[in-house]
Each structure stands twice: as C-alpha cells, then as structure tokens.
Amino acid sequence: MKPAAFEYVRPDNLQGALAALRDHPDGKVLAGGQSLIPLMNFRLSRPQALVDISHLTELTGISVVDGAVEVGALVRHQQLHEHEEVRRLLPVLSEAAGEVGHWAIRNRGTLGGSLTHADPAAELPAAAVALRATVVLANADGQREVPAESFFLGFLTTDIQPDEILVAVRFPVPPADVRYGFAEFARRPGDFALAGAFVEMGGDASGSITWFGVSGGPERRELDFPDDAQARKAAFAELAAEFDTGEDAVYRRKLAVTVAEQAYQKAREGRR
Amino acid sequence: MADIASRPQFTGSRVTRLEDARLVSGQGRYLDDVEFPGMLEVAFVRSNRPAAKILKIDVEAARKLPGVKAVWTHEDCPLGIKNAGFDCTQWVLAKDEVRYVGEPVVAIAAESRYVAEDAADLVQIQYEALPPVLDVRTALKESTRQVHEGKSNVFFHRERKTDGFDEAFAAAEHRLSETFIFHRQTGAAMENRAFAAVTDPFTGRLTCYCGHQSPHELRSELCEMLDLPENMVRVVVPEVGGAFGIKASMYPEYLVVAWMALKLRRPVKWISDRQESFLADVHARDGVHDVEVAFNSDGTIVALKDHMMADGGAYTAVPFCGAIGETVTAASVLTGPYKIPHQATVIDCTYSNKTPLGAYRGVWGPIASFIQEGVVDRVARYLKMDPAEVRRVNMLSDEDFPYRNPSKMVYDKGSYLQSMEDALRLIGYEDFRKRQAELRKQGRYIGIGISVFVEPTASASSEAGSVGYEACTVRVEPNGTVTAALGLGPTGQGHETTMAQLIADQLGVDVTDVVVLHGDTDSAPFGGGTGGSRSGTIGGGAAITAGREMRQKLIKLAAHALEASEEDIELCDGKAYVTGVPAKSMTIRELAQLAYTNVKGLPPGMQPGLEVVARYLPPFRVSFSNGTHIAAVEVHTDTGKIDVIDYAVVNDCGNLINPTIVEGQIHGGVAQGIGEAFLEELRYDRDGQLVTTSMQDYLLPASVEVPRMKIEHIQTPSAAEGGFKGMGEGSLIAAPAALIGAVSDALEPFGVMVNAMPVTPAQVLAWVDQAETSA
Amino acid sequence: METTKAREVVQITLQVNGEAHTVEVEPRMLLADVIRHKLGLTGTHVGCEQGVCGACTVLVDGEPQRSCLMFAVQAQGHDITTIEGVTPESGLSPLQAAFQKHHGLQCGFCTPAMILTSEALLRKHPNPDEAQVREALSGNLCRCTGYQFIVDSVLDAAAQASKKEGQ
C-alpha cells in the first residue's frame, strides 16, 4: 500500500494554488489528506499531480462576520470542535466535528476536505446542509457561492469544478428561537456513522431533519414535528422509507428513525 | 541442600517485565526494522479472482520498469507447500489456476516497495473464470465443482459415536436441535506478517528473518521445501508484534523471498501490508454445526450430537490445517466441563475458493464453548430453569477426576464448579437478576452469560508443531551473569521475564541477572515453539530443569571450594553459602571464574565451564486449565448496539508464574472475544470477493469497547514441573460464549437464542422486529 | 511555488525530536516511511497505512497525527516528535515507566504510539478520568492487552504527576 508517483506542487499562497490547479487539469487538491491519502495508499486514487494547500494560513481562520460564522477551508475538525465561538453560536457543529474519526484524524482532517470529499456518512457535509451554510468556491478567475444544499450531488460528488478550491464555509448564526439537536450511530466511536441526523426546530413545531449515512449524501426534509412520540416516529419512518439505502435497507431505515428521535430529544432540551 | 523451589523469590510474584524497557522506548527491533545494504523489497500480484484458469501473464512492462530487479511467475519459482496429511499442493506462485482472492501469482523484487508496487500495476493477467465454491454446505454436495479437479471437496470425514448413544438419545425425555454458525475471522496482529532473507557469501548459509511462533519448525519446513540441509539455514525471529496463531504457518511468500535471496544473491524482504494481511494470512472459524441434544426434565444432559462442518479454504495450510483443528479438537472436548455421557460427531472438512484456514488463538475453543454453553442455555430456557442451576446439575465435581470424557480425553484435576460459584459471586448474580427484572419493565434489556471452560493445554501436538518437549540451555557467564536460551517463539507473552523468574529462583540470583534468548536457531536449542498454550508449562518445565541442573553443578562446585558438604550449600542473593556459617560464602561470579579459569580447582571429574542443556517432556499428554467467564451486556433495542457492562473471570491455570502476565493474557483474550462475538467478520460477497480488506471494514475492539474486568485466580496444580498449566488461549475460548449467552439472556423477552457469531446490530434489530410483528 | 515532477527526488529538512534532518525523498513517500527508513527512527510503527490502527501516530507540533497519512514533504516547517524524542537519555519517562509498572504492553507494537498519544493527552488534560483516557486512545488499536492495563498506566502517570505538582 504505497501511493503511485505524482507531481507535487507546493504553492506559496491561494492565488498560486488556483493558478497551479488551472495549469494541472488532472491535478487534485491536497488538504488534510485524511481521505485522499488512504485512497492513494490503496491506489484507488492516482492523481497525476497534487496541489498541496495544507500549509496555506490564509484558509485557517474562523471569524464571525455579518451574523455568520465563516470557517476557513483548512480549519481542522478538532479546532472546529474546540473553538469557543463555534461552541457558543453553533453547538451542534462543534459537537458533530468532535464525532469525526479519532483524535489524530481530527487533528489533521479539514472542513474543506470533508465537504469536498462528500462521504455519504460524513458528519460535516450534513451539518452544513442542516445549518443552511453557504460554500465559498474560488478559481483563478474569481469566486462563487453555493448553498450547501445544492453543493452535494450524491455519493462522493459535489458541484466543485476541477479548477476550484473550496475556500470557506459560511454558517449563518441561527435565530434565537431555533434549536438544534445532533445524534449518530456508529459501530465503534470513530467509525463512519451508519446513520446520523441533525434536527432543526423553530419556535413552533415546524423544522427539518438532515440525515446522513442513510443514502448517497445529506438528506434534508422539512416537517412539522408531531408531539406524540408514536406519530413522530411514524413521520420519521415515512421520510426514511424514501432513502436509497443500499445494503441493510431495513436496518438503516430503522436507525434513521432512532437517530432522528434522539436528535429531536436533544433539540427539545433546548440546544441551539 | 535447602530446596530453593519451595520458597521461591520470583516464581509466582508480579515481576515487572524485563523486555519492556526497550519496547516502551521504541527500541524493539521488529522485522521491518531489519535492513541490509542492497536489500530488495518484494510486492506480489495476487489473484483478484476466487476461481479461474490463468490464460496468460504478461510481465514485460513490469520487467522494464527502472528499479525492478526481478519479476517472477511460477516457472521462476516452482516451489510448493504441501501438508503431508493431505493430497493437495499450493504452488507458491499459482500454476495454471487460482483458487482464492489473494493467492500470490507474480512476485516482484525492486529497490523499494514503492517501485515494486508500480511494477505490480503493470502486470497483466488474463483469466478464465470458474464457478467459485464459497460455503461448506455447497461444497458437500456431489454436484458442486471440485476446487481441486479430480479430488473430492471433502478432504476430511470422520464419524464417532459412544457405545449406546442411540439408545440414550432416544430414551431421554426431551430433545432440541440448533444450527450454530461461525463466521470467518482472523488473528489480525498489529504487526503484519513479514519475511526477510539474506545469504552469507562466504559460508553460503541462508539467514531468514521471520516473525514466527516456532523458529525450528519454520527452519525444518524451509529446509524441506528449499531442499537445503538444516545447518545451512538459520532462522531468526526478531521482536514480533503479536501472532495469535496466524504466525505459526508456512506461507507462499516466505518461500518466494528465501528463493529470491538465493537466486538473486541480494538481501530480500517482504512486508505484508494490511490489505494483504486480510487476504493472505490464514483465516479461522468458518464452520456450521448441526447440533442435537437430549436431556431430562431435571436438567441432566445425556447425549450430544454434532455434524461439524468446516470450510477449510482453498488449501490445507502447513503445518496446521485450521478446519481440522476446529473440528477434530472441538469434538474431543465438546462436552466441556459437563458430565454428558454420550456424544456423536460427524466431521466434514471441505475445500472452497477462499483463503486457507489456519490457527487463530483458541482454534477449536470458541466453537466448542459456544456449542456447549449454547446447549446448556437452551436446555435451561426450555425447562424454565436458571442457567446457573442447569450448569450445577451437569458439572464435573471433585470426585470425578481424573475424568475421561466421551471422546476419551482425560481431564486432570480442576476447579470447575468452584470457579463458577466464585464468578457468580464476583459478578453479583442474584442482584443482577433483580436489576434485570426492574430494567425490563422500563424497556431496557440487560443480560448475563456464563461460560465455564476447559482448556487442553501443553499438549504434545498443536499449531506449534508436534514436538512434545521443550529445551533450555542455561549458561553462567564467566562474570556470573546468566544467559538462557529456549526454542520458544514469544510474541508478546513475556517469556524473557517468566523464564528468567524460574531460572533465577533455581540459581538464587536476581531475575535481572538472567537474560533469556529465544527465536534464533543458531543459539536456541531445538524446540517446539509457542502455540497451543504450551510455553509456560513445557518451556517453563525446561527452564526449571535446566536451572536445577545448573544449580546442582554450582552447589557441587561451591561445596568443593568451600570445603563443605553439598547438603549444606545454599544458593541465595547471588551467593553460595554454607548453611549456618554465613561468613563462609562465594559469589556466583567467583564460582563462575573458578569454573572457567581454574581447571585445577574443580572437583574431580567436573567439566570446566558452566553450561547445561536440558529437555523437558511433561508427564501427561495434555493438562486441562479451567475457569469461568461471566459477561453482562446491555442490548439497545433501538440501535442494536451491544455494550459489555460488566465482566468477571475466575481462572485456574495451576500455579502462577507471574499473575500480572496471566491477567494481561486474560484481558487480551476477552477483548478478542468481544471482537469475535460482536465485531469481527471476514465477509465474502456472492462472487467470492473478500469485501473486508481494511481495518475500517474488519472491526477490531478499541479501548472503549472493552470493559474493566474482575479477575480472581484459583490454583489447582498440574502434574508438570512447577505445577503450571497453560493459559494463553482460555480467555478467548471462554469469552465469546459468555458474551453471546448474555445477548440471548438479554433478549429472552423477544424469544431470541443467538446461534451465530458475530452478532451484528442489524441482526439484533431484525430479531426485535420479528418478535414485535409476531406478537 | 515549488514543483517536483513525478519520481523526482527533492531535498527536504525535517525537524524531528528537536534536530534538523536533511533527506532526499520522492514527494510520494509517506512520513512514516521516511522517519523509519531514512532517519532510522524505527520506534514509529506501521500497521495499516489507512489511518485506522494508530501505530504510526507521531506528534506534529505537539498533537497526535498519523504519519501514514502525511507525505514527508508536508512535514517541513513542523516539529515532529517520535517515541525516541520522549525517551530520556537514561531511564524512562514517567509514562514509559508507568506502562512498564502496570504491564501496559505485551508485544509492544502499538506501544510507542500509545505513549505519544497519552503524552499529548496529559499535556492537554493533566487529570483525565478513565472515560477521557479511553476516548483519547480509541484511535490506537492494541490486539494484545485488552486496554485495561494501558488505561491504568495512563491514569497512574497522571496521578503521579499531580502528586509531584502538589508537593
């Protein structure tokens, strides 16, 4: 398990990285490497060139601007998990980041990498969808912004173009009366989840659930949460029935209901 | 002469390990740390088909790649591995046909593993697919394609029945049947397998480095298969990062690498990566058992019947064919600690297009335990009796020993019933039952599982070969320090400490003054190695015997030098004293100098120097360790997750050499038991592809899955030197049955009796569902 | 911008255990391989090359990271600590001594990474409880010990350190 040879490009700054990417149409961005390098070690991925952005400090910031938390693409999962402002303003994001892999993985894996890799069982893509985040993409010619919900296109696919770098993710700070809950189930801590859910609840009974791990990508559904537990679970089950779960369909759908209910209970407890 | 062994200073005490200082500081030398100038690294192109004819292999592009030294196919290395008991050869590089995914087809030696893998990418193989045979029931059908053309898929068949079985079975008041299923697993040591070979240009000798459990066995096999005399081959086992049975086998890669070193005249090494490890290390536990039990209303079990079917994989591994071990040995102790008078077994071992089956810790044990405990639990549930009570009714008691079980195995004395009663107390059985009843009312499901195990240890033949004895040399160096050497193959068990404890007590020296060598066939005396829980008992016996011989020599020497009688000499604190005259003494160092340098000062007839070699053969065919594991679990009926919430072990492996090391072995085995019961499964898809080839798919227990364990010891000595019994496998033999039993107990309200390992969360929810829909 | 062609070798300088090492590597070489085979620091072990087993864990700027999931070229400019770097010139570090005292290792293959991860944990949380220790070590697999004695080792090292602190 050793990676195939590649051309290695180490730009000095974001502009350089974007230029390099334009000049290497068959190149790939290297951020934390926690998804890309395992694939390369297995030789399931053999990029001709790697444009290493892991050292670009311009993409490592977390700031609160205009009622939104802007998180740089290279913010590590562990940083996101521990960041004071993120904990205060977006507790479910912090909580979800703490569930990604193991400590050593979180110390290196990045938000941008997680979103671009778009593993269907990944926490952070679903968090971005649930929290109505906006993804900021740049290429050598400029920037564009895509709502998270339309960024994810299915199993390991996103709207990002080969010449683009995801530079930041903007999470709007939710209104005071909106609460969130997050829950997931994995065989062992650190494993990719078999199912997970974010629940968003408005002041009234309305809200949404964003599932992950149950199909090709984050699945966001609006609904009014019934007060009655049986009715609520039935509503979850009805939504889950639509998912293209692949293997273990019956089990995955059941888990979807379980994690949705757990997330709902946490949201009820009043976390934002 | 005072008897040192009667008041040992180190034997039985919690001596901290002598090997640790180098290991905790990263100074241990494992195989990948062995390097020589000019060393080539090997990568294999492995079959990606479960069954296919090889039509063509194109290696041209690979050969041309810069940095590549050799690209070999069968023609370049026409060696084979053959288990003498069976009519089946595995060519080390496949010839004409491949029979499992992962079978080596092409070998590449290059200047680095990176380049070797680049070359492997360039090799093209054309196959013509054959229909794969993927499970034992299919393999048993006459109409199924033969995995080895012209040979029956059933490579082993045997039927045994006690006299009067049919009558007893028919006469019993009740009968139940169940099919027990064991999914494939493997040892998955943290260090992958590896092999390196280098020739000495002057002597022409071949030195092979390999993380192996039986250095001498490996040498014998290499010599036989490479056709070399044994004095021309040296096997060196460096530090080994865990083995658990998988490193007791001969493997195709080893012969290829050795052959390359000889032919290419370069040092060569191959380090398995983790993907290769899952594909090509021996697998274990692939069996189906159709079991029937006959019993009476008071809970007594009178007869047990098992059609034991094992899927042995594509070839019969050398030296130890796992399918045989997992059936024949299971059959020999299938009734475990229960006095079941009648037993009937039919054994079928078959070929399939899967990786060969070899040894994994416990081998037959987790299988037999699960069946034996599963049967008892089923009887208890059927009769609405307490599972502990049914065990009491059937358990061997003190007056039964030596006990001859229905397979004619003789159990030496143990503490079966006591171990169970102690374990029940440790776990708080009565309180648990109360708590269980309360929690059930709240919709929470906890359960308890009891596993009373027997562990045949220190037997004459095991996966470590069929050498029934072990040998030890003890040398007191001229400066009085002690060097011992054994033919064992420790892989983490701490022999450098335990063997030193035994020898130090014989010689009256400090344990840190004894260095124990192992694993080098040039320095270690011929021995069987480590496997089958034999090292402590047989190796320990050899260490004591050699130590005692050395002690006798030292005493003789001291008596002569101090002008005292031998009876009055005492060895203690690194000195020889005359009893009652403490001033009259000599240090071991002084004695050693005398022995080596003052030939005239020796007693008449004594050879100069201080070196002995002793062999030890235990006075029995096998000695039985025993004990009880009790697991408590909570099963979450919303996710299917199983948490182990409490765990108690009462263990009896005879006299303890080092309780801490014994407890470490138990902890590790229980952790593996958790993997075996709940997490680990090598899954093949319908096309015969192994789909669990990474550690993200083959789930090993991590720190959060394994609970704190309560452990107590009972010591019923064996008849061996020191009174030791083996104990390396007991914990993995017992744990899965306890854990699975606990799940069955927890899910009793749903009518669940688990019959397959591992239990997955999806399975749990399916059961719960089924019960709810049918309710 | 620096560019290295495929299969070309570059010279890099790595700061490992407080010392600068200049080595020639292909960009595709994993940090684990360079530490082991170019620097000869073989206390870092490789068990899966996939980020799961944890045996290759080293400290990068004081934080545990997988050296099998990083190219050596990326480690330039960072402080790398391996097990050799936390071993005193003579004797053992408190954590190492605790592992020996509590039998926190058997084959020793997982041990260097266990110790480094624990080292980082104790720096961050000097008085962890058992659950914290288990969580922090959950990315380091051990096939031998069943973890109990490892957890005991770490808890005892923490207790000893805070006792010292208190004095």
Ligand SMILES: Cc1cc2nc3c(=O)[nH]c(=O)nc-3n(C[C@H](O)[C@H](O)[C@H](O)COP(=O)(O)OP(=O)(O)OC[C@H]3O[C@@H](n4cnc5c(N)ncnc54)[C@H](O)[C@@H]3O)c2cc1C
């Ligand atoms: C053992 C293990 C367990 C894990 N468990 C989990 C888990 O439970 N949950 C989970 O979500 N993840 C898990 N991961 C994956 C981890 O979260 C990764 O960190 C993450 O998916 C990828 O981030 P990265 O920065 O490492 O990206 P990389 O591996 O560097 O890149 C991933 C992909 O994204 C592209 N890319 C990266 N950054 C950018 C960017 N800014 N712009 C454009 N393209 C970019 C790369 O070209 C590549 O295709 C695990 C990984 C391991 C090894």
Ligand code: FES
């Ligand atoms: S080798 Fe890096 S995590 Fe296993």
Ligand code: FES
């Ligand atoms: S001590 Fe062997 S893997 Fe941990």
